[in-house]
Amino acid sequence: MLDAAKRLLNPSLRSDVPPFIVMDVMAAAARIEAAGGHVIHMEVGQPAAPAPATAIAAAQTALAGRRIGYTECLGIPSLRARIARHYTEAYGFQLDPARVVVTTGSSGGFILAFLAMFEPGDRVALANPGYPPYRHILTALGCEPVLIETSAQTRWALDSERLLAAHRKKPLAGVLVASPANPTGTMMDADALSHLIATAEGEGIRVISDEIYHGLDYAFPAVTAVSLSDRALIINSFSKYFCMTGWRVGWLVAPESMVRSIERLQQNFAISVPTLSQVAAQAAFDGRDEMEAVKHGYEENRRILTEGLPKAGLEKFLPVDGAFYLYADVSRFSNDSHDFAKRLLEEVHVAATPGIDFDPIHGKDFVRFSYAGSADEMRDAVARIKRWLVR
Numbered sequence: 001m002l003d004a005a006k007r008l009l010n011p012s013l014r015s016d017v018p019p020f021i022v023m024d025v026m027a028a029a030a031r032i033e034a035a036g037g038h039v040i041h042m043e044v045g046q047p048a049a050p051a052p053a054t055a056i057a058a059a060q061t062a063l064a065g066r067r068i069g070y071t072e073c074l075g076i077p078s079l080r081a082r083i084a085r086h087y088t089e090a091y092g093f094q095l096d097p098a099r100v101v102v103t104t105g106s107s108g109g110f111i112l113a114f115l116a117m118f119e120p121g122d123r124v125a126l127a128n129p130g131y132p133p134y135r136h137i138l139t140a141l142g143c144e145p146v147l148i149e150t151s152a153q154t155r156w157a158l159d160s161e162r163l164l165a166a167h168r169k170k171p172l173a174g175v176l177v178a179s180p181a182n183p184t185g186t187m188m189d190a191d192a193l194s195h196l197i198a199t200a201e202g203e204g205i206r207v208i209s210d211e212i213y214h215g216l217d218y219a220f221p222a223v224t225a226v227s228l229s230d231r232a233l234i235i236n237s238f239s240k241y242f243c244m245t246g247w248r249v250g251w252l253v254a255p256e257s258m259v260r261s262i263e264r265l266q267q268n269f270a271i272s273v274p275t276l277s278q279v280a281a282q283a284a285f286d287g288r289d290e291m292e293a294v295k296h297g298y299e300e301n302r303r304i305l306t307e308g309l310p311k312a313g314l315e316k317f318l319p320v321d322g323a324f325y326l327y328a329d330v331s332r333f334s335n336d337s338h339d340f341a342k343r344l345l346e347e348v349h350v351a352a353t354p355g356i357d358f359d360p361i362h363g364k365d366f367v368r369f370s371y372a373g374s375a376d377e378m379r380d381a382v383a384r385i386k387r388w389l390v391r
């Protein structure tokens with residue numbers, strides 16, 4: 001083939017984003033299971049529970065009505081109104097439904113938010129460690145992710161001082177905060193979050209707040225950035241608290257001035273968000289008892305792990321504030337978390353995610369455990385890890 005013709009087969013440079021290593025762990029776990037092994041899955045960040053019964057019933061009714069057409073691009077109006085009401089119920093904040101945009105999971109929300117807020121070349125600050133798609137989506141869109149180191153002093157969250165230092169080096173256009181965060185499970189309290197937002201906005205840095213793990217807060221109540229600034233853009237989802245990962249439905253709360261731009265982007269990218277999922281999402285708000293029971297299950301899992309892991313040899317981990325993650329320091333046993341996770345899986349069939357997925361700098365010392373499974377699985381996992389590490 002001629003060189004010119006061969007080049008036609010090359011993917012674009014911007015599509016050259018790194019893979020998600022957790023997917024490799026999942027594939028290895030599947031091979032063990034295919035050979036008859038019993039794997040405890042603590043690698044994937046998704047609830048083991050199904051969507052609330054109210055959501056499933058609403059979807060079934062909608063399906064029986066047969067016609068599933070497009071919806072309004074910004075989302076079904078009654079769902080947008082219900083999401084707005086959720087802010088009154090959960091945070092005591094009156095939100096105008098006109099600021100709510102329904103999206104295809106929070107993942108779809110990131111693309112809309114980054115495009116609406118940033119130009120190519122813009123620098124956007126992110127906490128390190130952090131959720132990998134933040135930096136990979138930004139890179140694919142031509143923006144520059146700027147990783148800012150976090151530490152125990154700031155509960156592994158971004159802080160104003162380090163944000164300003166990065167901004168002074170080379171101006172930032174934006175900052176993304178997450179509380180509770182993935183992979184650390186740590187949270188920012190109201191003071192820390194409001195200080196960071198005030199500092200950023202005072203410097204003309206736009207703020208995005210990923211609130212996907214709200215509802216799953218144990219250490220103290222999560223604060224929504226919408227109540228702290230009407231210039232911040234909030235991203236949320238039905239995937240975690242609402243147990244609806246596969247339904248692919250989430251939402252944004254955007255500054256009023258950006259809603260029309262976001263609408264035009266979504267009109268072109270997606271037309272609308274899957275109708276069945278939107279109908280189910282609205283009904284999910286009526287399944288709160290079920291979701292609270294799931295949350296209480298996570299609290300119990302959290303107790304089992306925070307009490308059990310130190311006895312199993314893993315004494316050092318970050319504050320287990322929220323979401324369903326425990327981020328453990330495994331450097332006592334290995335300086336290669338990928339190898340540690342591989343052996344943990346192969347030798348005692350516990351699947352966990354190596355920290356290098358989330359932190360290119362120190363991730364080799366950490367492993368993330370997801371505790372979204374059952375209490376029995378957590379007890380079994382602690383026993384297996386103990387057998388493996390404490391010989």
Ligand SMILES: Cc1ncc(COP(=O)(O)O)c(C=O)c1O
Nearest residue numbers: 045105106107131182212237239
């Ligand atoms: C911090 C964080 N944000 C966003 C997402 C994306 O979730 P979804 O697209 O299902 O809403 C995840 C998924 O694990 C996550 O951990």
